[in-house]
Amino acid sequence: MLSLQTDSRKGVQNLLQQLERRIAKKQKLVAQYQLMQHYERQCQTQGHTLIAGIDEVGRGPLAGPVVAAAVILAEDTVILGLNDSKQLNEKKRGLLAGKIQKQALAIGIAQVAPAEIDRLNIYQASRLAMKKAVEQLQLAPQHLLIDAMQIDLAIPQEKIIKGDAKSVSIAAASIIAKVYRDNLMKEYHKQYPYYAFDKNAGYGTKEHLEGIKKHGITPIHRKTFAPIKNLI
DSSP states (O other): OHHHHTOOOHHHHHHHHHHHHHHHHHHHHHHHHHHTTHHHHHHHHTTOOOEEEEEEEOSSOSBSOEEEEEEEOOTTOOOTTOOOGGGSOHHHHHHHHHHHHHHOSEEEEEEEOHHHHHHHOHHHHHHHHHHHHHHTOSSOOSEEEEESOOOSOSSOEEEETTGGGTOHHHHHHHHHHHHHHHHHHHHHHHHSTTSOHHHHTTOOOHHHHHHHHHHOOOTTBOTTSTTGGGTO
């Protein structure tokens, strides 16, 4: 590095600047990851080693299920770049999801269908999806870190507001759930091609609403959500 700093050639200096930016970016990611381990570290000091982060996606869409994921990471796991899935682009989410799937001790994924959402309401459906995701884990968690919610399980748990940006375990769950649901909606697009589910994941975009006006609703639409409930 020192020899590069003393080299006056422009190309060498440009290379040096790129290297310094790369190092600074990695240092920032390391610092962010360490900060986001705070809640996991607290649980570990209490003797808990199997800590599950839980999050859900799909509360707001007009179509499709709500999906939840539960992820248990080993204490020494480091996956730089974990964050709230909404803060990441599709490519980054996909890369991180692959790393999570390879390194996680256990992953549970569950969904609650649109008809059940209509029957329960979206809040209760989200809680149910989270509970089911925990029950899908192949390892029994000793503690739960949950994004902004509590669920009906007799396991010690902590509700963390905006937890997907504050806990590595919840962030991992957020990414797994988001990638799973987006892929599911892309499959639904093949079955129902008039609503652009592959692009909007069921949210009420202009193209989606135009599809509803022209072709009506599908079995995966949520009948209690406006504007759909006003059309039936």
